[in-house]
Amino acid sequence: MKDSTRTALLVTVRTLIAAACVALVVVERTTIGWGHLAVMLVALAGLLALLASYNRRFR
Amino acid sequence: MLACLLPALVLFAVFMVYPTVNVFRMSFYTWSGFSPDMTFVGLDNFRHLIDDKQFVRAFQNTVALLVVVTVVTMGMGLFLAAIMTRQKLRGRNFLRFVLYVPNVLSVVVIAAVFSAVYDQNNGLLNGTLRLLSLDGWQQVWLGNQKIVLYSVGIAMVWQSLGYYMVLYMSSMSSIPEELYEAAGLDGASNARQFFSITMPLIWQNLRTSLTFFIMSAVNLSFVLVRAMTGGGPDSSSEVLLSYMYKQAYTNSSYGYGMAIGVVIFVFSFLVSLLVSRATRREPLQF
Numbered sequence: 001m002k003d004s005t006r007t008a009l010l011v012t013v014r015t016l017i018a019a020a021c022v023a024l025v026v027v028e029r030t031t032i033g034w035g036h037l038a039v040m041l042v043a044l045a046g047l048l049a050l051l052a053s054y055n056r057r058f059r
Numbered sequence: 060m061l062a063c064l065l066p067a068l069v070l071f072a073v074f075m076v077y078p079t080v081n082v083f084r085m086s087f088y089t090w091s092g093f094s095p096d097m098t099f100v101g102l103d104n105f106r107h108l109i110d111d112k113q114f115v116r117a118f119q120n121t122v123a124l125l126v127v128v129t130v131v132t133m134g135m136g137l138f139l140a141a142i143m144t145r146q147k148l149r150g151r152n153f154l155r156f157v158l159y160v161p162n163v164l165s166v167v168v169i170a171a172v173f174s175a176v177y178d179q180n181n182g183l184l185n186g187t188l189r190l191l192s193l194d195g196w197q198q199v200w201l202g203n204q205k206i207v208l209y210s211v212g213i214a215m216v217w218q219s220l221g222y223y224m225v226l227y228m229s230s231m232s233s234i235p236e237e238l239y240e241a242a243g244l245d246g247a248s249n250a251r252q253f254f255s256i257t258m259p260l261i262w263q264n265l266r267t268s269l270t271f272f273i274m275s276a277v278n279l280s281f282v283l284v285r286a287m288t289g290g291g292p293d294s295s296s297e298v299l300l301s302y303m304y305k306q307a308y309t310n311s312s313y314g315y316g317m318a319i320g321v322v323i324f325v326f327s328f329l330v331s332l333l334v335s336r337a338t339r340r341e342p343l344q345f
C-alpha cells in the first residue's frame with residue numbers, strides 16, 4: 001500500500017472513530033442509568049485514546 | 060529563601076489545601092450546614108450516590124457538555140485561528156474583536172443575552188425562524204428537555220471560542236513564514252501545512268489550553284446552568300456542580316453535597332491527568 005493511501009485511510013478511520021465517540025455520548029445521554037454513563041465514559045476514553053494514538057509518533 | 064516563600068505557602072495552605080481536605084472530610088458526615096450537630100456516617104453518602112438517579116443524570120449531562128463543548132470549541136478555535144492567521148481576510152481584526160468580546164463579558168450577562176435570544180415568543184432565534192417561514196423549526200429552547208442542555212452548550216462555546224482563537228492566533232503568528240513558503244514550494248497543500256507545520260509548533264500551547272479548558276468547562280457549565288435554567292426543566296440540564304450546590308445549600312445536605320464534590324474532584328483530576336498524558340511530547344523549536 002502506498003504511503004499516501006495509508007495516511008489517508010488512517011485519517012479517515014480516526015475521524016470516523018472520533019465522530020462515533022461523540023455520537024455515542026450524545027445518544028447515551030438521553031437515557032438515565034449507570035450503564036449509559038459507563039458507555040459515555042468509555043466513549044470519552046476512546047477520544048483520549050485517539051488523541052494519544054495521534055500524538056504517539058511525535059513523542 | 061523559606062522566609063520569602065512562607066507567606067505564599069501559608070495562604071496556599073489556608074485557602075487551597077485546607078478547604079480541599081475539608082471537602083473530603085465533610086463527605087463522611089451528615090450535616091445540615093447550620094446546626095452544630097455533625098454525625099460521622101462513613102461511606103454512607105457515597106452509597107446513597109449509587110441509588111440517586113438525579114446524580115447519575117447530572118453526571119451524564121456533565122460528561123456530554125464536556126465532550127461536545129470541548130470538541131466544538133477547540134475545533135472551531137483552531138480552524139478560525141488558522142484562517143485568520145494564514146488567509147488575508149478583509150475585516151479580520153473586526154471579526155477577531157467580535158469573537159473576543161464575549162470573553163470580556165460577565166457570564167451572567169451572557170446568560171441574560173442567551174435567555175433573551177432563546178425566548179419562546181420574542182426571542183431572536185424563534186423570531187428569525189418565523190421571518191424565514193421556518194415556523195416548524197421553532198422550539199422552546201430552554202424548556203424542551205431534549206435540547207436544553209445543548210442550548211446551554213452553545214452559550215458556553217460562544218463565551219469561550221474567542222479566547223481560545225486569540226490564544227492560538229498568537230502562537231500561530233510566531234511561526235516563521237519561511238517554513239510555509241518552503242512547504243508551499245514543495246507542493247504541500249494548506250491542510251498538509253496545517254497538520255505538519257502549524258499543529259506541531261503550537262502543540263505545547265494546545266496541550267495546556269486543552270487541559271485548562273476541561274477544568275474550566277466544568278465550572279462554566281455550573282454558572283450558565285444556574286443563571287439560565289436553574290437545572291430545569293425537571294432537572295434535565297442539571298450538571299454535577301449545580302446538583303452539588305443544590306444538595307449542600309438548598310437541600311441542607313452539606314455532607315452529601317461534599318460527597319458529590321469529591322466525585323467532581325476525582326473526575327476532573329482524572330480527565331485532566333489523562334489529557335496531559337495523552338498529549339505529552341517533546342517541545343519542538345524553530
